[in-house]
Amino acid sequence: MEVYEVFRRAGHKDPYEHCGAVTAPDPEMALMMAKECFLRRGEGEHLWVARRSDIHAFSGDPAIDIVADKSYRHPSGYRDVVAKRERAIARARELEAS
Amino acid sequence: MTSALVPLLLALGDDELVLGHRHSEWTGWAPHIEEDVAFSSIAQDEIGHAAAYYALASKHLDRTPDEIAFGRSPGEYRNALVCERPNGDWAFTLARHWFYDHAEELRLGSLEGSSDPALAGLATKMRREERYHLLHADMWLKRLAHGPMEGRSKLVEALGNAYADALALFDDIEGEDQALKEGLMTTSSAELRARYQTSITEHLDSVGLSIDAAPHDAEFVASSSGDLIETGENGTSSSRPESSGGRDGVHTKDFDELWEVMTLRYREDPKATW
């Protein structure tokens, strides 16, 4: 018996998402088990199972600490856009007037 | 205010800025798409680290981090030469990345005990982030060392070209005696260099490369596999300024070109907001 991780996809628009695991003797039975355990309410249309031993991960603390200010990677880093726009428009008006 | 702190922060920050700049030159055309993405992250990390060091320095200087980064003359930069060398090919870039991040690991480890709490705290945070850089560099070293002959021999040549410069990362920093006395640094550069040599030699040996440790004519030979590869005489070390590894502000022509480009926009109008 081996552990199989189960992934399901709700529809064409979504990616596969991990939803649980089953213990099974082979992939065929793992799929059957997963169908009953994870799709019986029609939570998705498609299933994947993958042997847990085939899944690789970084060992140790996986968190990559971010030291530097990388706010530019997120919309919240540009929250001041309204104020900046007003300032730029004011500058344009000032130049037009002069 | 501690007078030895600022030169230390500048040496640390300048290494990161200049190497980050070089790394970012790969952005958009690295030899492999996923590696392009990876190297851009490493570049941003290094530039971000520079910004963090400069932010600490700016508290003691009447200058903003951007002024420190872009508003100094070339002779005021204290980065080690290894950081400013042109990227050359991917092999040199990887060899430098590997040498640099292993040096960084040692250096940050020693700075975690710094008597300056801000610097010590920063070193701890950076060291965690550097862990990924090390994984990345070690993965490539192993892969090329054990991979097809062409990549392996390019790596060997590149390691030879970068080695002497890499050791100069541990040249004395301006004001080092005082920095040691005040506990800003916990370990002398000379001591760190000795540890560094031991550690990288062991590491290279573990992937079947060995190193003849004479610093100025480094020579790499393949150890376990039995095939001997010698590096040529034309390594980049031949073009070093006399007895300078960069810490004294004496740089190569390549640095002057880098500086021209890197500070171009800033110098046009230092007072502007961008």
Place this chain on the structure above:
Amino acid sequence: MTYDEKLQAFNDHIAAGGKVEAEDWMPDDYRKGVLKFIEMHANSEIMGALPEREVLPSAPTLKRKMSLCAKIQDEVGHAQLLYRVAEDLGKPRDAMVSDLVNGRSKFHNVFHYPVRHWGDAALIGWLIDGAALVTQASLRDSSYAPYTRVLKRICAEEQLHLRHGEDITLELASGSEHQRWMFQDALDRWWLAIIHFFGPRSNPEKDLLLRWKVKTETNENLRQEFLDRYVPKILELGFTIPAPVPYLDEASGHWLINDEDIDWEPLEGIKRNDGPETARRLAQRKAMYDDHRWVRDAMTEPVGV
């Protein structure tokens, strides 16, 4: 089922709003059309990195240096996503990149032009990514499902690039006369190319990709959406839009450009991969690609010990 029955079923499926997965049966023309379309999109992302990387080394502040690097990195990341989707349609990435660097395939017109200064970073980030976002947002309803799934992420990142570009633009617009000139100069050089970016009017009769709903909007509708969204924003910052000059149609509230005001001539060379910067940029990428084959060769097998 005969081929004709399969084709009929496929067409009915598409007409009813159905989606297609890589493993589904599809007519060869659909497969080829989608592959070519996504390949060109991927090519454009990776070629789009080149103009911006030319201004990256002179980025004026530490923050801009990092954020522009991150922005270009995202574009390269988009190429990664898109080439992967295209590969599943039957063409290996190496073949696609090889076709690209040897001038055998195409990429978007806007990446055939030179960049001059920081004003280009502002303009590309704001208006070119803005134009791309209008197009890509419409493609999120494409009939080819794997494409729509990567577009979700691509659009989210493009949205961010837009903010990044607008942020740079607003600083220039608020700054010195020289800074304002930088954006105006970039706008003068890029405007026609942005208008071209959406392409000439679509012909829904002839356009198989529209019929199969791989594309969901006509070129002219996308261009109109772009004009309505961005022209007022450009004008309120006090910049002057060069030819072809849009005008406000009071009745409809739309910013219009007359078809006859668009000079399509400059696009002709680009269609033949003969734009102002095409040869230089392709040669650069080809040199990097050819000189580093050994890197990719070292990535084909597990590490031997």
